Amino acid sequence: xxxxxxxxxxxxxxxxxxxxxxxxxxxxxxxxxxxxxxxxxxxxxxxxxxxxxxxxxxxxxxxxxxxxxxxxxxxxxxxxxxxxxxxxxxxxxxxxxxxxxxxxxxxxx
Numbered sequence: 001x002x003x004x005x006x007x008x009x010x011x012x013x014x015x016x017x018x019x020x021x022x023x024x025x026x027x028x029x030x031x032x033x034x035x036x037x038x039x040x041x042x043x044x045x046x047x048x049x050x051x052x053x054x055x056x057x058x059x060x061x062x063x064x065x066x067x068x069x070x071x072x073x074x075x076x077x078x079x080x081x082x083x084x085x086x087x088x089x090x091x092x093x094x095x096x097x098x099x100x101x102x103x104x105x106x107x108x109x
Contacts, residue, residue: 003083011087
């Protein structure tokens with residue numbers, strides 16, 4: 001299932017919106033304490049996989065997603081602007097670059 005995700009270098013864990021978790025049929029692993037920029041609370045945890053697609057796949061050159069190892073991530077509220085959040089648990093496995101122009105690239109695989 002395709003989702004729009006925020007790449008968040010300030011988050012140590014990845015997450016999935018509760019509506020998406022429901023669509024995917026993810027089973028909760030139990031709530032755990034969570035400290036975030038919004039304060040302290042508890043969040044449901046899920047086990048899931050994240051796959052990233054290479055730039056501009058075309059019909060001439062088919063591409064497949066790079067699928068990372070299983071992630072134990074948190075539940076995001078449906079008020080979150082994205083379907084998912086990719087945190088440093090996944091981003092630490094990638095190379096991230098940002099140019100002065102604001103152009104960014106993420107290399108993986």
